[in-house]
Amino acid sequence: ETGVTQTPRHLVMGMTNKKSLKCEQHLGHNAMYWYKQSAKKPLELMFVYNFKEQTENNSVPSRFSPECPNSSHLFLHLHTLQPEDSALYLCASSQGVGGVIYGYTFGSGTRLTVV
């Protein structure tokens, strides 16, 4: 499989549940990102990892917990979410060495609904 793969595609969870989103990239990139996209709002950067190290946490609430075990995999662990956290969560990767020159490759996203 090529590109950036996100699973699951859709997720419905209660406010007391714990779930995880998974992202895998097969492009040999070294930087990975989590973005949140709410309806009719711009992309919101959540986290950046470069060579497995977190380089940015954009003031994200602690109920979102990222994990990057290697340069190819990225997780977003979710617990005690709120209904306003319902959104499309996008993973992206880039060849981040020396800066982003060629852009990101995005996954198809996980559509999260918190009930």
Next chain:
Amino acid sequence: QKEVEQDPGPLSVPEGAIVSLNCTYSNSAFQYFMWYRQYSRKGPELLMYTYSSGNKEDGRFTAQVDKSSKYISLFIRDSQPSDSATYLCAMSDGNTDKLIFGTGTRLQVFP
């Protein structure tokens, strides 16, 4: 002032029209410019990439960068209903691991 400004639209045009989508930016260090297309409920896909100033053409799409005015454009010729999507501009100075995105312009092409 936002680093990148983009009119959110929606922009509604008839099939066959020429569409012009634009972004302005404030950081003169930006050198790498991209346009992404995002269909509803999908992730953005890279549509066009340009470096520094000038034009780049790919089929019906032309990307234009004017660094002196800090202005970039995407032109779509002979627009089709399948072009209906949100178009996001993005840019980078090449020194950080982040792209700076515009808010996106929603385009609707009606038959």
